[in-house]
Amino acid sequence: MARFRTGRVAEQIKKEISQLIQMELKDPRVGFITVTGVDVTGDLSLARIYISILGSDEQKEETLKAIGRAKGFLRSELGRRIRLRHTPDIEFRFDSSIEYGSRIEALLAQINRETRES
Numbered sequence: 001m002a003r004f005r006t007g008r009v010a011e012q013i014k015k016e017i018s019q020l021i022q023m024e025l026k027d028p029r030v031g032f033i034t035v036t037g038v039d040v041t042g043d044l045s046l047a048r049i050y051i052s053i054l055g056s057d058e059q060k061e062e063t064l065k066a067i068g069r070a071k072g073f074l075r076s077e078l079g080r081r082i083r084l085r086h087t088p089d090i091e092f093r094f095d096s097s098i099e100y101g102s103r104i105e106a107l108l109a110q111i112n113r114e115t116r117e118s
Contacts, residue, residue, distance in 0.1 A: 010040045036097065
């Protein structure tokens with residue numbers, strides 16, 4: 001039963017954090033961010049938010065720093081939007097799976113072209 005609740009809470013956190021980053025966060029250093037997933041501990045004390053950032057490595061670092069500084073604002077807004085007894089601590093992690101997938105796709109397309117040419 002607890003798994004279902006943590007899954008629902010994780011999905012709700014993902015939805016709300018995505019909206020907050022897109023609509024409420026006014027930091028110019030924040031680039032194009034996609035929230036790819038959220039893992040919540042069983043006791044709902046910690047939420048690991050996985051984000052994917054478009055841009056160069058320097059832009060990604062600046063965006064991660066800006067998101068880290070906005071963590072308090074995001075947590076307080078999350079507490080207002082989601083009614084829980086305790087708002088979970090937020091931890092942002094970089095998710096490179098989208099980059100990895102696009103790199104694999106590009107390599108496969110290159111191999112496909114090479115086999116057609118020969």
